[in-house]
Amino acid sequence: MARAFRPTTRGYKAELETHERRLLSQLCADVITMLQQRSQQVDPEPAGEAPDDEFAHFRAELAGLGAGLDEQQEHDDGAEPGLDPPEDQALARLLPDGAADQQQAAQLRRLTEASVRETKIADLRAARMALEHDPVTLTDEQAPVFGRALNDIRLTLASRLGIEDQDDAERIHQSAGQGAAATTEEFMAELYVFTTWLQETLFSAMLDVLPEDE
Numbered sequence: 001m002a003r004a005f006r007p008t009t010r011g012y013k014a015e016l017e018t019h020e021r022r023l024l025s026q027l028c029a030d031v032i033t034m035l036q037q038r039s040q041q042v043d044p045e046p047a048g049e050a051p052d053d054e055f056a057h058f059r060a061e062l063a064g065l066g067a068g069l070d071e072q073q074e075h076d077d078g079a080e081p082g083l084d085p086p087e088d089q090a091l092a093r094l095l096p097d098g099a100a101d102q103q104q105a106a107q108l109r110r111l112t113e114a115s116v117r118e119t120k121i122a123d124l125r126a127a128r129m130a131l132e133h134d135p136v137t138l139t140d141e142q143a144p145v146f147g148r149a150l151n152d153i154r155l156t157l158a159s160r161l162g163i164e165d166q167d168d169a170e171r172i173h174q175s176a177g178q179g180a181a182a183t184t185e186e187f188m189a190e191l192y193v194f195t196t197w198l199q200e201t202l203f204s205a206m207l208d209v210l211p212e213d214e
Contacts, residue, residue, distance in 0.1 A: 001017070016131075024131055081106075120148075126146070138202075176190045
């Protein structure tokens with residue numbers, strides 16, 4: 001049976017069953033895959049030139065010239081192209097718009113989304129490494145990283161379960177824990193409730209060690 005995170009002299013510690021750590025690690029991997037697929041969609045790597053292509057250098061020069069002309073045209077037209085939000089609702093929650101105005105949000109997304117994706121991927125990878133150990137032990141520096149990774153898992157599960165408000169969350173909490181999950185939705189509900197509980201215990205443990213004036 002899982003034991004909540006608690007503060008220790010060296011950080012924070014939680015005891016999780018082997019299958020619980022494996023499930024959380026796989027969820028981290030699934031979210032990483034989603035973010036990487038988004039990266040491939042919006043930031044495709046250019047195909048490499050063949051090693052014996054004697055005209056590769058000239059083509060690169062022409063490509064750079066063309067890109068410069070395109071950028072100048074965009075500047076002349078008054079705006080650079082923005083980046084559309086993800087169609088997948090889970091990704092849209094992980095990578096929300098940064099402004100209410102659609103055009104401004106697209107411009108901000110073009111400038112910032114890649115950095116946000118990479119930060120999330122790094123957090124999730126760090127969480128997977130922590131989950132390899134029994135018990136799960138986090139330093140003061142690792143704790144917020146692990147908490148952010150858990151939050152990204154929760155956001156993904158919430159999207160798949162159709163959780164839009166507190167009433168939806170209460171419905172999911174009530175449906176979970178009523179015996180063995182018989183459907184995919186019931187299994188995801190149990191994972192959502194478990195991840196929420198684990199994140200709350202971590203944040204509570206972090207708050208417990210803060211000085212009272214903070």
